[in-house]
Amino acid sequence: MNSLSGTLGRAPEHPRPLCVPGSVAQELPRSFHPRFSPVSRCLSPGSMLDHQSHHRSPKSQRDLSPEEQQELRRKINSRERRRMQDLNVAMDALREVMVPYASSSPSSPPSPSSHSHHPGAPPGRRLSKISTLVLARNYILLLGSSLQEMRRLLGEVSAGVGAVGPGPVPRLLLAGGWPLISGPGRLLLSPESLLTTAASSSSAASRSTAKCTVLSPGPVEAPLAPVQWSSIGAPGGASLCPCSVCRLPRFSHPSSVPRFPK
């Protein structure tokens, strides 16, 4: 499937009328659209085309003819477009992996082929970017906690059996005795299993009511945050987490995410 550009939208095969991708956009004169008109760009807030760009490289900018400037702009736009498309490809790949874990009902087995079940949305709706990222993050945290739990159980088993041999462990695995390895859907979608696992492995961590259970500091601090997957990305649905990141669709976490130094 072509996941580039418009495929992420609802009309995969049709380029957007105004924000047309790639070749089409490049062939259209910029003055065809108000946003491309030099006047509107200069008047738009934050636009410092005539000010700072001249400040930085007066000669190169000034010496460019309008056609050359247009060509340069096209090149830059094309690069940016390609960059974002690559990012979307990677996001799609991640989404593809995470979709089975995003299904809201534990009874419905995850189906990798079924496309994008947005939590709380009708089937066929794909995961949003933010939902995909939050989902992936929590899955990673959960894997870490599962590993912890497995190690703990291994320790218990080996301590109880003593020097008898490696027998019990494979039997336990074959019997499906591991609480968290019964399928991705159960792994992620059953709050009970999450809670019991959390309670058994690290009670201290699970007891600490972090402000954000979804975007906690890390696997060490809060490895077993009881995440309600069906609420991720759903506006106002994150009942377990009061943080602004999980509640708001737009990311705004002033304290935890430092601005990239400029």
Next chain:
DNA sequence: TAGGCCATCTGGTCCT
């Protein structure tokens, strides 16, 4: 119709 999500354009900044 409002709000969410998204793609694209754009200028600024940093890096090579």
Next chain:
DNA sequence: AGGACCAGATGGCCTA
């Protein structure tokens, strides 16, 4: 100098 990355702005599409 050119490319990569980032964030703001803008407008289109879709759903509740």
